[in-house]
Amino acid sequence: MFEPGTLVQTYDFSSDQGWASLQGTGWSVGIEEGRYHITASPGTGNIWSYRTWTGGADFSVEVDVQVQGGEAGVVSHFVDGSNYLAFFVNPPEQRYHLEQWQGGQRQVLAEGESPGLRSGPEAVNHLVVQMEETRVRLLVNGTLVADATLENRQPTSKYGFVARAETVRAEALFDNLELRTQP
DSSP states (O other), X not given: OOOSSEXXXXXXXXXXXXXXXXXXXXXXEEEETTEEEEEEOTTOEEEEEEEEOOSOSSEEEEEEEEEEXXXXXXXXXXXXTTEEEEEEEEGGGTEXXXXXXXXXXXXXXXXXXXXXXXXXXTOOEEEEEEEETTEEEEEETTEEEEEEEOSSOOSOOEEEEEEEESSSOEEXXXXXXXXXXXX
């Protein structure tokens, strides 16, 4: 799928390419069968894995995600576990939401339904997060679902993946990651 901007980096997860492979009590992250895999037991909350982007403040993250439980998506502007921006999709409910965490406090910036979200355990959804100054645009399978403005954009260049396990086990597989500079 074509996105605007200059393609700077891609990951196909055929090798670790610097991505974490870790596990803790009730969670794991790492490459499995050519995709990046995050799992979390119920009650674990948000589990993420991130990398550092060196291409500038305005960029886009584009990835295919298969959510097999819970909800999952893209984390951007990751400062630490209390300060980041996360875009989640919940395919069975055909819902999405964008949340900003600051000082451990969550604020939902955008949420809604997207009939274009594919559901089912084998369904793959194509997510795009475009960051430009304080503006964030979210696309699901080529359709713009949200256009939000950040009141306080954290100065960081870390991005990655996130899965949330609240009442059910979370499992997500990520593939075909592309990073682009914004025009």
